Amino acid sequence: MKLTEKIKASWSPHPLYMFEFFPPRTDQGFENLIARISRLCALNPLAISVTWGAGGSTRERSLDLAGLTQTEYGVDTLLHLTCTNMELGMVEDVLRTAKERGIQNILALRGDPPRGEEEWIAVDPRFKHATDLVKFIRSSPEFASHFCIGVAAYPDGHSESTLDEDAELAFLKDKVDAGADFIVTQLFYDVDRFLKWLKKVREKGITVPVIAGIMPIQTYGSFARLIKLCGIRVPQDIMDDLAPISHDDQLVKDYGVKLAVDTIQRLTKESDVAAVHFYTLNLEKSVQRVLELLQWTGVPAPNHNKLIAETPGNTIHPPPETDKSNFLVTPSSATNSATLGLANIPPTEEAGRGELNNAATWDDFPNGRFGDFKSPAFGNQDPWGGPAIVRSDVLSWGHPKSLEDLTQLFLDHLHSKISTTPFSPTPLSPESLMILTHLERLTKRGWWTVGSQPAVDGVSSADEVLGWGPRAGYVFQKGFVEFFCDKDDIDAIERRVEEKGRGWVHWFAGNFDGECRGNVPEDGRNAVTWGVFPGQEIAQTTIIEKESFLSWKEEAFSIWSDWASFYRPGSEERQVLEKVRDERWLVSIVHHDYKDPEALWTFLFGEET
Structure with missing residues (x-):
């Protein structure tokens, strides 16, 4: 089903939600992702979103993953598709394959050269911008009526763009005027800035549904890397909150869940976003916890009051000393x-x-x-x-x-x-x-x-330098x-x-x-890093x-x-x-x-x- 039709038909009192996944690098990862997606599908998402590697570098895995979610699990799938630096004829082939597999939703993106390349020799000259891809689909007798088309937007500005906000909004309107049905935003953490940006979007005459990109912080390292790559602006108070807990993966993950909940609650109250697009990084637990805390799944949230009340820096009593010589x-x-x-x-x-x-x-x-x-x-x-x-x-x-x-x-x-x-x-x-x-x-x-x-023999998982994972353990x-x-x-x-x-x-x-x-x-x-935690299997990270x-x-x-x-x-x-x-x-x-x-x-x- 087309996403805009599902959004229009929804009677939900809150925004809908979808989960983004990328094709894993290994066959074992691919198999485990399918199992992970099947569990998350029990939460009744609007759709599953599948990314597309630069220049079609993940073409087969992206199509396989999207086809499985669409046909095997009956979940509507949003297939990302880049148009630049693609081999001649690849765009038509991908759209045709997607149509054969029952996929009706495409996220039309400009795309980047494959990693390590400045350009491909065989580049389809028809496609230089996402707008070109939208126009192509809309003008094609084979594809026009079949596909619902989404386009990307960047509330913090595109990381590679030198344009000001007004110029970027003009490009966004061009994509919508060319036939885009909805917008998916890049991830963001500055809610005030996003709300101001969304107001300007509406003032520009863009009325299609906007789906807000949310990425719960998983680890401090991945957070720092991705905001840098994507050019994301982070309010200073968030950076200040993360600084004292950056070494503790569990506290960072808990903070990320709470921050995502707070962000979505504000969006629900103060904007007309139609849905939330979760950037999962192929992990599931944080997204599940966010939805449980929002009480959107019908499943009671474990430790709801505890997580919401927690703040970074709470004192945790260390565990009793244990004998670690058997390791x-x-x-x-x-x-x-x-x-x-x-x-x-x-x-x-x-x-x-x-x-x-x-x-x-x-x-x-x-x-x-x-x-x-x-x-x-x-x-x-x-x-x-x-x-x-x-x-x-x-x-x-x-x-x-x-x-x-x-x-x-x-x-x-x-x-x-x-x-x-x-x-x-x-x-x-x-x-x-x-x-x-x-x-x-x-x-x-x-x-x-x-x-x-360095080599480490049983340091407390709460150690400020070496610790990670849940407290009361050893690493x-x-x-x-x-x-x-x-x-x-x-x-x-x-x-x-x-x-x-x-x-x-x-x-x-x-x-x-x-x-x-x-x-x-x-x-x-x-296994060169592992942790021993109460009540859990040994974690080999x-x-x-x-x-x-x-x-x-x-x-x-x-x-x-x-x-x-x-x-x-x-x-x-x-x-x-x-x-x-x-x-x-x-x-x-x-x-x-x-x-x-x-x-x-x-x-x-x-x-x-």
């Missing part, structure tokens, strides 16, 4: 695929206690880029497939023209002289300061570090480090692991050409295995391409960045003795320590 990993067990002797398959409804909560939350705390590749949320650095780097950051990195310049850039980040690198979108974390001298030594070698963590970490280095260095590392590793060290290395080396068994999985490493490797080398694309062809900067991309290797090294905080570094530096 020691021996060299023989470290080589097993079941690290720590724990089951590595995430809990499901069948495997757990029959609770929705169990299947809904096993991947609730994705810690760093190495989450569980079976998770639907795995690899969500940018779920819309856009560029990983913004121009303002490039300017702050200077103009690297040599390997020495690059080494200095990474050192400047370690010394807090610059707040970001292409691989680290935030300043150096307090956790990294614990191993700063080791990271400096590696970087001075020309081994540019892009990820690391553990194996030391690991990631860096870029030359092939000769890879050969030396391989020899050292064979001669000195003694079963305690696992490693991967890969390059731009697709080569991969290492000593992890084909089905081996290294950072798991490094071949599939997750290869996925990260692909993204890491595309970042070098993205960075190089900011400089003109033939320039010294572009040549050095592309040379690094083509010749260097990405390395990930884990030491399993987490009870010795110096074990990894003693192994790497040998007699130098």
Whole structure:
């Protein structure tokens, strides 16, 4: 059914709601997302929204996912479709396939080049803007009457636009006048600004339904990254609230739920938004909690009064001390695929206690880029497939023209002289300061570090630096480090692991050409971050295995391409960045003795320590 018809026919006393998902990177993630969507469909959403990767990069997975939700679950689906940088004829093919699968709703977007590319050679010249796609569908005898068309709007302004608000509103009206039936907004956190923007939209004569984009904050890291990529303005009071709890994933998640509830309640009272579009990041529990707290699902909200009354900084009494000596990993067990002797398959409804909560939350705390590749949320650095780097950051990195310049850039980040690198979108974390001298030594070698963590043996989950997840628990970490280095260095590392590793060290290395080396068994999985919490199964939030490493490797080398694309062809900067991309290797090294905080570094530096 067309979304505008459903909105018009609704007798709901509150705005309707829909859930956005992106196609997972892995087959296991795709299968688990289908199960997740089926559970959320029980909440009776207006529709399921499925994203489309830049340049059609997720075409098959997007169509498969949209087709399943539409045909298998009978839930109306909104398929995103970009029009620029698409191969000739792809737009018609996608619309035809969508029509065959019963999909009636399209979100028409301009789109971006695929990551690491400035443009595609085969570009359909008919489509330069979303307006062109709207006009094409509306003028086509094959598609005009079948599709209900939505378009995007940006209450905080488009991250790549230099236009003022009036000019952007004029473009929005052009899209509506071309035949768009409804508007979906980019996520926002400044409600006052949104309400003023919506008033201007209506004053412009735009009367179609507006669906407001809401993204409950999941973790501080993902929040910081996405607001930067999307150019989202965040009120200072929200940033002030998050600052003291940014290290505590559970408190951040709770705050995100409460903030989303407050935002939606204001929209319900003070605007005519027709529906709420939840950016789920392929997670489910926060969205479910928001709807329960709003009392929109018919299901009583657990701890409703507790969550609404909570404020950041409440005192939590620590748990009694427990014996953690039984967590020691021996060299023989470290080589097993079941690290720590724990089951590595995430809990499901069948495997757990029959609770929705169990299947809904096993991947609730994705810690760093190495989450569980079976998770639907795995690899969500940018779920819309856009560029990983913004121009303002490039300017702050200077103009690297040599390997020495690059080494200095990474050192400047370690010394807090610059707040970001292409691989680290935030300043150096307090956790990294614990191993700063080791990271400096590696970087001075020309081994540019892009990820690391210290070994941790049972620190309180409430610890301000190392803690994560629910309070009253304990967290553990194996030391690991990631860096870029030359092939000769890879050969030396391989020899050292064979001669000195003694079963305690696992490693991967890969390059731009697709080569991969290492000593992890084909089905081996290294849980390098895990938490033990009262009344819960052990949570393994950072798991490094071949599939997750290869996925990260692909993204890491595309970042070098993205960075190089900011400089003109033939320039010294572009040549050095592309040379690094083509010749260097990405390395990930884990030491399993987490009870010795110096074990990894003693192994790497040998007699130098």
